[in-house]
Amino acid sequence: MFGLKPDLCSIPLTDEYYSLEDYEDGIARWCPGCGDHSILTSVQKLCREKQLAPEKTVFVSGIGCSSRFPHYMNTYGFHGLHGRAFPVASGVKFRRPDLDVFVVTGDGDCCSIGTAHWIHAIRYNMKMTVLLLDNSIYGLTKKQTSPTSARGTKSNTHPQGSILPPINPIQTTLGVSNVSFVAQTADWNPAHVYETIKAAYEHPGFSFVRVVQRCPVYMRDLYDAAVSDPTALTLLTHEKGIKLHENVERSFKNIIQHDPSDINKGREYAEMSGSIPIGLFYQNKNAPRYDEYGAFNIGMPVEDKISAINSELDKYAV
Amino acid sequence: MFGLKPDLCSIPLTDEYYSLEDYEDGIARWCPGCGDHSILTSVQKLCREKQLAPEKTVFVSGIGCSSRFPHYMNTYGFHGLHGRAFPVASGVKFRRPDLDVFVVTGDGDCCSIGTAHWIHAIRYNMKMTVLLLDNSIYGLTKKQTSPTSARGTKSNTHPQGSILPPINPIQTTLGVSNVSFVAQTADWNPAHVYETIKAAYEHPGFSFVRVVQRCPVYMRDLYDAAVSDPTALTLLTHEKGIKLHENVERSFKNIIQHDPSDINKGREYAEMSGSIPIGLFYQNKNAPRYDEYGAFNIGMPVEDKISAINSELDKYAV
Amino acid sequence: MSITQSIPASKKIRSSASTISQHIVEIVSDSGEGAQKAGQSFGSVSAKMGNGVWTVEIIPAEIQPPARSRAGASGIRIRVGSEKVTNMGDHANLVVALNEQVLYGRIAQNAYAEGTIILLENKWASSDIESIRKEYAMALADFNARGFKVVEIPMETECLKFVPDPRKGKNMWVLGMLCRIYNRDLTKAEEQIRYTFKKKSEKIFESNVNLLKGGYNWAKENLELNFEIPPLQDAGELVVMNGNEAIALGTLAAGIEVCAMYPITPATSASHKLAECIENAGGIIHQAEDEIAAIGFAIGSSYAGKTAITITSGPGMALKTEFIGLAVMAEVPLVIVDVQRGGPSTGLPTKVEQGDLLASLYGAAGDAPKIIIAPATIEECFQFVILARKLAEAFRTPVIILTDANLATGVSPFPRPKINADWLAPPIDQSRWKENISPYNWDPETGLSQRPIPGQKDGMYTLTGLAHDHNSKVAYDPEINQKASEARSRKLAAVLQTLKPPKINGDESGDLLVVGWGSTKGAIEEAVDTARNSGLKVSSLHLRFLSPMEPGLEEIFKKFKKIKTVEINYSDKVGDPLITQKSRRYAQLAWLLRAHTLVDVDCYSNVFGQPINPGKVLNMIKEELINKN
Amino acid sequence: MSITQSIPASKKIRSSASTISQHIVEIVSDSGEGAQKAGQSFGSVSAKMGNGVWTVEIIPAEIQPPARSRAGASGIRIRVGSEKVTNMGDHANLVVALNEQVLYGRIAQNAYAEGTIILLENKWASSDIESIRKEYAMALADFNARGFKVVEIPMETECLKFVPDPRKGKNMWVLGMLCRIYNRDLTKAEEQIRYTFKKKSEKIFESNVNLLKGGYNWAKENLELNFEIPPLQDAGELVVMNGNEAIALGTLAAGIEVCAMYPITPATSASHKLAECIENAGGIIHQAEDEIAAIGFAIGSSYAGKTAITITSGPGMALKTEFIGLAVMAEVPLVIVDVQRGGPSTGLPTKVEQGDLLASLYGAAGDAPKIIIAPATIEECFQFVILARKLAEAFRTPVIILTDANLATGVSPFPRPKINADWLAPPIDQSRWKENISPYNWDPETGLSQRPIPGQKDGMYTLTGLAHDHNSKVAYDPEINQKASEARSRKLAAVLQTLKPPKINGDESGDLLVVGWGSTKGAIEEAVDTARNSGLKVSSLHLRFLSPMEPGLEEIFKKFKKIKTVEINYSDKVGDPLITQKSRRYAQLAWLLRAHTLVDVDCYSNVFGQPINPGKVLNMIKEELINKN
């Protein structure tokens, strides 16, 4: 489009400096203590760090507490339909290589009603940064079971406790062909959240980040324990993985070396129970990207189009 | 429901003997040479072998060539909507433990428009036998790319060849929590098809069988080679796996011992390229079943219901 | 019955208990201060005393809004009357406010008018935060300017006499105060408190009763406000609940054993209630992965057994469209509840609208005739599920029940239903199917046919969404699709045979006939009654069946000079830029009635997301009958 | 122009070339025998010679039906006339059949009548399979009994003189025979063959030409059948294609760069065509995982750039409903093509219906005003995509184009469009957004506003499906939703300003006005013209805009005694059991016109899954104007 080469487009075409405030829009209407607040801050920090031009940045979401995210970013935003963030984001990116696209979704939005689009978006592997804010509950609609709710979770749709084992978003994502970046982090470790989102943004393709997120209103107990317990998280680390400042890294009791190019080991770690593994499970920088296909012929001059149409008409001429 | 205990219900309540003809309905309107024909025959054989009462057997499908399947079975059938066989089948089974439910679906039906239901049906793990008739193409609508089409497949929607790597239905299924039975077979090996479907039927839960299926009309070349080449298939075998007559087993050039209780190895074999692995990738007979939950309180007498309702009303009495 | 009336309001004005026909009371506060619990108790006590009652909760947009914020107004409105109360009414007569800021949230909703009495917590006047003292003083001045009758009350101080932290408990003190003001029976109030805190300790119960009495006595000594709302003659055994709870209990009473749903506001609370109780009544609720799966699951379940139900709201209905078409085509009995909310798209998720009528009728491609009914009261929410299940099976078709956020959240007493064994669905037929009967053995007169259920010997057939003949075989011959379509359509004509022309509220002829459907009945009839009392020739008519449309409308309409619908949905206003009689887009029922009767049916409608109250309807009636003539 | 006429048919009857105004020719065979290729060539040659032509393929239900089966009838109908031919007409005049059984498939479709000439391959008479010989003999007797004029022809034997396996090639011999019968220009036919086989070797070309000439000469020597269909005066440069191909090329001409779709019959072939050519014209087609994703992708793409298109059919429309509501609510330009097929549900996937009009208008919950247009000709299929893209951007709204299986598969020549650079969308605006303008800066008169596109500095906003104000901020104040709804609705009134009352075919007053929309135009007007020639006071009117409805209809209707729509969708027939004027359910356009004009609009419609042909309409007109009087 307008003559720019895809690769050129991704360079922010601006010389002014953007401060944090330039990315903020209004006060976030999430509950006090909601994990989403800190995630928002990390994202705004990333935008500043990368000096993303607000007008070249698009946040796409579905419906849910988490999906209100775009309203709090002073960028372009698309607060669409429940479960449908991925198709919209794909459409946005398809012919606009010059835009940075982020997807913010919830566990119900992504793993329940949005499942089909989630699975296929992984396969399309279009360059976008995906944040699954997973509080293991339906927040906006006031406490119904989510596919990621631990078995036995008492909710308004399962007052006796939920019946089924939870979906494992990391494992499911790793099961889809053409998967290229899968990471997990936890909202109460902002340093790790930030570095993970940064790595995701830098990945040349579809980067999927599950952020374990606290919902103090409806899932108070769930992570309270976790937050206080230093062994609740297990850090997956590797020189090819997510870089942490050594002080941050030192703060972890459980640390495992995991080479993110080994998908089989990644799948084994995804099954870890007891402690929550955070870090990079898998990355492949060379997976084919559908957005590159989408961009290959943008900006064709009108004359060329007209002659293409005419040669088509010739086929039907009598 | 009508006083029968769930466990009792699954015993066919009949003493007459059913022959193959009892399961046949009209002539199958698939193209000559279509792989679906032989699969139909295997299923009818299974019905006879198990002496399934036609009135206690329900075939549910979506839309596609493959989904015409129920019309050719002289049982109850539900030829529903494209992509929606799983929710319907789940609804059928939920309160009818006495019915044997089969799902017949296609690669577009299951892995494209039906993805969300497919993933969640795996997790529900309700007892039903699922046959994915995968011809790697949209047959009924006349040759469009399917999610399982090999990269570069020329179709009416991708005359220059498809862009993306195919979904791997086995791997994707193995990535879903509470998965309990995952097998693969190929239509041109009827003996293996039959034994696989039999094992699937005997599995106490959701048994997923991908049948690699030939579409001579739109994918002529794809499997012609395979059929003639004895190394095209690699047999996964194990005493816990699918039992084959030794003559059949001997006919295979490539044989691998695989213990179906090892999901990690199963996932590795699912990635096999070059030769098509057939056999049982994974089985867990103890995964929790949602249909058992659905059946727990059927057949409550009217009086009990009325008193339950009245005690609810009491809560609102002024 | 007149809607508002000014009454003595401040300590200065002396009066003994003045008798009134009804009053609208509100308790507003920050969320978490228990205003709703107090209001519900006040409503229940009033119901117990034989009064008509309608309560509706005031819910803030956010889940946990900051304290003392305008958007954070949380609370409840309780309308109490001598006669049956059918709606939330117009402006509040008396408001208890735990802080002054939340009142602005309600003022924006136009909930108060000159003369509204406001009983205001006065602790803010002496707050040690200056800004708060300022806000309080400014608000006070403003309220007086607005003509509110403000009474400042030391609630905090008084409560501290009974409890250390009045945030827990102040609501009971307020309840006591209201009991005195409206001469409520204290012992009944105590019973209510015992019921509310039945799970709690005796200690907690006592401290709450002390607060109750404290509030009562304080009001007795310090307030002259004292009203008598005479009860109706004994109403008999009553239950009090909201429309969604009524839907849930109706589902049990209909003998429905499967509810497949996906959460969506404002429908979900019905499912919450079902989740709580359906297992005890021999059923199960299934939360599906999405709305498509929910209705697919329900259809599969109906196909293989008893009629199932699915409950949703606008966006969910959109997703169910394709499956509804299949249920019509394959004639699968099914009950679909649509608790309507503000549209289009995500719209106003918590607010009321009657915007899904046309979508329910015409959503699916091709011709998809189905039955559509709309309850007008909370009691009908209960009854119509039973009716819908019966219709679904008798006519082998999906039945859509259109309710809305107003019915869903409104709470009002109605006669306790005596559960009837016939209401409950009988066990499914598993007897041998009559050999020579086809699965769609359409009766040429009525289009009706009996359906085989899996398990029935010799009943085997393959249900299909493709055009099919009476054997459910795919149709190639063009005639077959025509015949089958006629059979499905004919069923609506058959339903019509069973319906009587709707009753008219008021005279059978006159200058204006107001036509409504769904939750607006109470407000419309209250307004019409008021107008008639003031001598206007207006009547009203309320439709329960929207598909098929109830019979006899043309004849009824002929007897009135003008027909006008009142609906909570969108219509253009003639006179607005570019909007003429010709270009105007009508409200949904009005549009249907025009096509159906060819009468020039007008409409009054809006999409403010609020229930239409009697005052608005009354103004419209006066507009039509006084100003225009 | 009269529709059928009997002509000499068998070798016995002598005649020289008789001049006729038009003829309907069919070639029917088992699938794979090349009947369609021969027919298309015959049509093209006729078009080249200046005749009006309409061809439509005959497609069996199955993908590979068995040989000589009734359900397996595969082939083509070619209608050739002196004037413009706008529809497939009624009964065939002359049929070439490669076996006798497939004719029964067509007889079931009521494609033939007494007098139809049948040129029948006679090799079956001497088949060495006895059953076949029997079948052949029986059929022959039956055909004669039906009054068909059967001519047995040794096609196989003749072709064997040129090729070893006549299954390949017989079609060209048939083409040659037809060229002789209708005096077609053989050199033009050769050109056509060269074009058809351009990818093939010279040898193949030659052998086909030999077959062509063989058929021509054989007919010359052995058949007396010889017709002259005089051409119209030079029609200028023409293109000949079907409606789906026209949609695809229209998409290119509209400058649309993204088509997101999911396969569905009968819409898919439009996408097939696009897949073939859009990349060369600077665009891309995306096959999504389902219809919801397809429209979501298109909306995302429109939001971030040029207006995108999505193409589907009934069941797909149902799935797109929720997203269409969002596009309306958030005012996203979008072009949606619905190639209508038989419904409800999966219905008749390959057959025509006009059943999605009401679903397109009212599918989404709440009030979702959008533009809906319906092309009436193949040429309009091309033009309306360009129009739709313009409307979508000018009015910032989704636009639905309703076409159907009849237009999708009908092939007819139209003047070659001169591609105009203005048709193509300009590159998207990336200039700095005017600071003080809001993203929904609704013009109070028209509701129109300009949209910011990502990349535009200072244009940042968050699009939302929630009720929102002009800044796209979520609306809490009730007034806002009302105002915003008015703005969106107002846009339709603004579109209306740009429309003129529809032209009437025939006199401006009379006894009957036939109203149609979409693909029925040709058949209706042909029937009306015939009726008028026979002195009946009937006119017709065809609507292109369904939303907003075209202006001036009331005035036009007033001048006719009766108004009746002709539609291919379902309506009850008065007089059928239980069906009265009151209980009757009307055809979709008729229903809208009744509400819109309050005129008692009647309807003639059916769901046979076939195009309505002129004969049926003519009979209806006679019914109304002769029999009833």
Ligand SMILES: Cc1ncc(C[n+]2csc(CCOP(=O)(O)OP(=O)(O)O)c2C)c(N)n1
């Ligand atoms: C089609 C549709 N179905 C249902 C809803 C109601 N709904 C809104 S958000 C939501 C789920 C929210 O859960 P999640 O995605 O986990 O987000 P969270 O609020 O927990 O951040 C639901 C069911 C809707 N808006 N649209």
Ligand SMILES: Cc1ncc(C[n+]2csc(CCOP(=O)(O)OP(=O)(O)O)c2C)c(N)n1
């Ligand atoms: C909602 C909807 N979308 C699209 C279609 C059209 N359609 C019918 S079958 C089919 C795909 C068939 O492919 P597959 O599932 O692989 O089955 P196969 O024919 O190959 O056996 C499609 C797209 C439909 N019937 N309904």
Ligand code: SF4
């Ligand atoms: S409900 Fe939970 S997830 Fe939603 S905003 Fe509040 S704390 Fe956050």
Ligand code: SF4
């Ligand atoms: S098209 Fe292919 S899949 Fe379909 S019936 Fe024919 S051979 Fe089988």
Ligand SMILES: [Mg+2]
């Ligand atoms: Mg959540």
Ligand SMILES: [Mg+2]
């Ligand atoms: Mg397939």
